[in-house]
Amino acid sequence: MNTTLIKSTQSIAIIGAGGFLGKHLTKSLSSQIYDLRCFDHNLIGIDKTEGIQWIEGDISSSSLIEAINGCSTVIHLASTSTPSTADKNISEDAKKNIQSSLHLFDQCAASGVKRIIFISSGGTVYGSPDIIPTPESAPTYPITAYGVTKLTIEKYLDIYLRQKDIDYRVLRVSNIYGPLQTAQNGQGVIASFLSKIINNQPIEIWGDGSITRDYIFVDDVIDAIISCIEDDGPHKIFNIGSGKGTSINKIIQLIENTTGVKVQKKLKPGRKVDVKTNILDCSLANEQLKWHPQTSLADGLKETYTWIKNICRYTNIRRS
Amino acid sequence: MNTTLIKSTQSIAIIGAGGFLGKHLTKSLSSQIYDLRCFDHNLIGIDKTEGIQWIEGDISSSSLIEAINGCSTVIHLASTSTPSTADKNISEDAKKNIQSSLHLFDQCAASGVKRIIFISSGGTVYGSPDIIPTPESAPTYPITAYGVTKLTIEKYLDIYLRQKDIDYRVLRVSNIYGPLQTAQNGQGVIASFLSKIINNQPIEIWGDGSITRDYIFVDDVIDAIISCIEDDGPHKIFNIGSGKGTSINKIIQLIENTTGVKVQKKLKPGRKVDVKTNILDCSLANEQLKWHPQTSLADGLKETYTWIKNICRYTNIRRS
Numbered sequence: 001m002n003t004t005l006i007k008s009t010q011s012i013a014i015i016g017a018g019g020f021l022g023k024h025l026t027k028s029l030s031s032q033i034y035d036l037r038c039f040d041h042n043l044i045g046i047d048k049t050e051g052i053q054w055i056e057g058d059i060s061s062s063s064l065i066e067a068i069n070g071c072s073t074v075i076h077l078a079s080t081s082t083p084s085t086a087d088k089n090i091s092e093d094a095k096k097n098i099q100s101s102l103h104l105f106d107q108c109a110a111s112g113v114k115r116i117i118f119i120s121s122g123g124t125v126y127g128s129p130d131i132i133p134t135p136e137s138a139p140t141y142p143i144t145a146y147g148v149t150k151l152t153i154e155k156y157l158d159i160y161l162r163q164k165d166i167d168y169r170v171l172r173v174s175n176i177y178g179p180l181q182t183a184q185n186g187q188g189v190i191a192s193f194l195s196k197i198i199n200n201q202p203i204e205i206w207g208d209g210s211i212t213r214d215y216i217f218v219d220d221v222i223d224a225i226i227s228c229i230e231d232d233g234p235h236k237i238f239n240i241g242s243g244k245g246t247s248i249n250k251i252i253q254l255i256e257n258t259t260g261v262k263v264q265k266k267l268k269p270g271r272k273v274d275v276k277t278n279i280l281d282c283s284l285a286n287e288q289l290k291w292h293p294q295t296s297l298a299d300g301l302k303e304t305y306t307w308i309k310n311i312c313r314y315t316n317i318r319r320s
Numbered sequence: 321m322n323t324t325l326i327k328s329t330q331s332i333a334i335i336g337a338g339g340f341l342g343k344h345l346t347k348s349l350s351s352q353i354y355d356l357r358c359f360d361h362n363l364i365g366i367d368k369t370e371g372i373q374w375i376e377g378d379i380s381s382s383s384l385i386e387a388i389n390g391c392s393t394v395i396h397l398a399s400t401s402t403p404s405t406a407d408k409n410i411s412e413d414a415k416k417n418i419q420s421s422l423h424l425f426d427q428c429a430a431s432g433v434k435r436i437i438f439i440s441s442g443g444t445v446y447g448s449p450d451i452i453p454t455p456e457s458a459p460t461y462p463i464t465a466y467g468v469t470k471l472t473i474e475k476y477l478d479i480y481l482r483q484k485d486i487d488y489r490v491l492r493v494s495n496i497y498g499p500l501q502t503a504q505n506g507q508g509v510i511a512s513f514l515s516k517i518i519n520n521q522p523i524e525i526w527g528d529g530s531i532t533r534d535y536i537f538v539d540d541v542i543d544a545i546i547s548c549i550e551d552d553g554p555h556k557i558f559n560i561g562s563g564k565g566t567s568i569n570k571i572i573q574l575i576e577n578t579t580g581v582k583v584q585k586k587l588k589p590g591r592k593v594d595v596k597t598n599i600l601d602c603s604l605a606n607e608q609l610k611w612h613p614q615t616s617l618a619d620g621l622k623e624t625y626t627w628i629k630n631i632c633r634y635t636n637i638r639r640s
Binding site: 087090091094095098099102103105106137139140141142143144145148151152155156158159160162163272 | 407410411414415418419422423425426457459460461462463464465468471472475476478479480482483592
C-alpha cells in the first residue's frame with residue numbers, strides 16, 4: 001500500500017520512468033496526479049497508461065524540456081550505470097551521469113521546477129563505513145566510481161538549492177528488490193538469484209557468503225519517494241532501507257524456504273567492489289518522513305518469486 | 321627556502337605549470353629534478369628555463385601524453401575556475417575540471433604514472449565547518465560549485481588508487497598569496513588589495529570586514545607539495561594553511577603597516593559564497609609530512625608588496 005498524501009494539483013515529471021523503479025512509481029502516481037509526465041530514453045514495451053504524458057528522448061534533447069516544463073517536482077531516477085559497470089569506464093560514467101544530471105538541473109532551473117527528488121545509493125556513498133547501522137551523518141568515502149557519481153550529484157543539488165532556489169530531497173536507498181527488476185550487470189542480487197533458480201542454474205557466490213546487505217522491497221521505496229514530494233522538514237538527505245542486515249547465506253536459505261528448491265552454489269573469489277557489511281540507519285526517514293518499511297524480506301521474496309515465475313512461464317509459452 | 325629532499329631520479333610533470341603556483345613550483349623543482357616536464361595550455365610569456373621540457377597544449381590533446389609519458393609523479397595544478405566563476409556555469413565548470421581531471425588520470429594510468437599530487441581547496445571543500453580550526457576528518461558540505469568540483473576530484477583519485485593502483489596525495493590549501501599572483505575573478509584577496517593600493521584605488525570590502533581566512537605564503541605551499549613527492553605515510557589528504565585566522569580588517573591593518581599607505585575602503589554587502597570563518601587544522605601535515613609553514617603573514621605581505629611594486633614600476637616604464 002503506497003503513501004497517498006500528495007495533492008493532486010502537483011505536476012510531476014519522472015525522469016527515467018522506463019526503469020525498474022520508474023515503472024513502479026508511474027503506476028503508483030498515475031492514480032493520484034492529474035499532470036504526470038513520464039520521460040525515458042526508451043519507452044518501447046512500456047504499457048502506456050492513459051492520462052499520462054509519455055515522452056521519449058535523451059536527457060540532452062529538447063524533449064526533456066517538454067517533460068519538465070511547468071512541473072513543480074522532478075523525480076530523477078535516470079542512471080546509466082551500476083557499481084560494477086561504472087568502474088570500467090570512470091570518465092564515461094561521470095560524463096553520462098554527472099554531466100547529464102547537471103544538464104537536467106539547469107533545465108529545471110530554467111523551467112521553474114520547485115523540487116528535485118534524487119535516488120542516490122545508500123550502499124555505495126559511505127564506502128566501508130565504521131558505524132553500522134550507518135546514519136546519514138557518517139563520512140562518505142566511496143570505494144567505487146558509482147558511489148562517487150551519486151555523492152557528487154547530491155553535493156551539486158545543494159549548490160542548485162543555494163544558487164537557483166530549487167529545493168531537493170535525496171534518498172540513499174539500500175539494495176532494492178521486487179517484481180520488474182531484471183538481473184543486469186551484477187545489480188539486483190535477489191533478481192539474479194531467483195532467475196538462476198528458475199533456469200535451473202547454479203548461483204555464483206563472491207566470497208564466503210557472509211557479505212551482508214540491507215534489502216528493501218520496491219513498494220517501500222516508492223512510499224519513501226512519495227513521502228518526499230511534499231515534505232517540509234529540515235533534513236534533505238535520507239537513508240532508505242530495512243535497517244536490518246541479511247547475509248548472502250541467509251538470503252539463499254530464505255530463497256530455499258520460499259521456492260522449495262535446493263540452491264546449487266558456485267563459489268567465486270571475493271570482489272574488490274564489495275563492502276563487507278552495509279546496513280542503513282533509517283531513523284531520520286522514520287522521524288521526518290514518517291516512513292517505515294512495511295514488507296518483510298520473506299513476503300517480498302515471495303512476491304518477487306511469484307512475478308518471476310509468471311514472467312518465465314509467459315516467455316516459455318511465447319517461445320513454444 | 322624550499323624542501324630539497326627528493327631524489328633527482330624522479331621524473332615529474334607539472335600540469336598547469338604556467339599558473340601562479342606552477343611558476344613557483346617549476347622554479348623550485350628545476351634545480352632538483354633532471355626530468356621535469358612543464359605542461360600548460362598557455363606558456364606565452366613564460367621564462368623557459370633550459371633543461372626543462374616545456375609542452376604547450378590542451379589537457380585533452382595528445383601533447384598531454386608527451387608531458388606525462390614515463391613520469392613517476394604528476395602534479396595536477398590545472399584549474400579553469402575560481403569560487404566565484406564556477407557558480408556562474410556549474411555544468412561547464414564540472415566539464416572543464418572534473419572531466420579534464422578524469423582524462424588526465426586515465427592518461428596517467430595508461431602511462432604508468434605512480435603518483436598524482438592534486439591541489440584541492442581547504443577554503444571550500446568543508447563548506448561552513450562546525451569545527452574551527454577544521455581537521456581533514458570534518459564533514460565536507462561545500463557551498464560553492466568550486467568546492468564540489470575539488471571534492472569530487474579528490475574522491476575520484478581514491479577510485480584510481482583502488483582500480484588503477486595510482487597513489488595520490490591531496491593538499492587542501494587555504495588562501496594562498498605571494499609574488500606572481502594576479503588578482504583575477506575575485507581570487508587572491510591580498511593580491512587584489514595590494515594592486516588597488518598601488519593604483520590608488522579604494523579596496524572593496526564585502527560585509528563588515530570580519531570574514532576570517534587562513535592565509536598561507538606561496539613558498540610554504542611549494543614546500544608542502546615537494547614533501548608529498550616521496551611521502552610514504554598512511555594519510556593521503558592534508559590541510560595546508562597557517563592554522564591561524566586573519567580577518568579582512570586585520571589584513572588591511574597589516575597592509576597599512578607594510579605599505580605606509582592609508583587604505584581607502586568601499587563597503588559592499590556580504591556575499592553568499594563567503595564562509596564566515598575558515599581556519600585549517602594542519603597537524604596532520606605537521607606530523608606526517610614534517611611540514612611547518614615558515615613565513616609569517618607580515619613577512620609574506622612585505623615580499624608580495626615588494627614584487628607588486630616592481631611589476632608596476634616595470635609596467636609603467638614600458639607604458640611610458
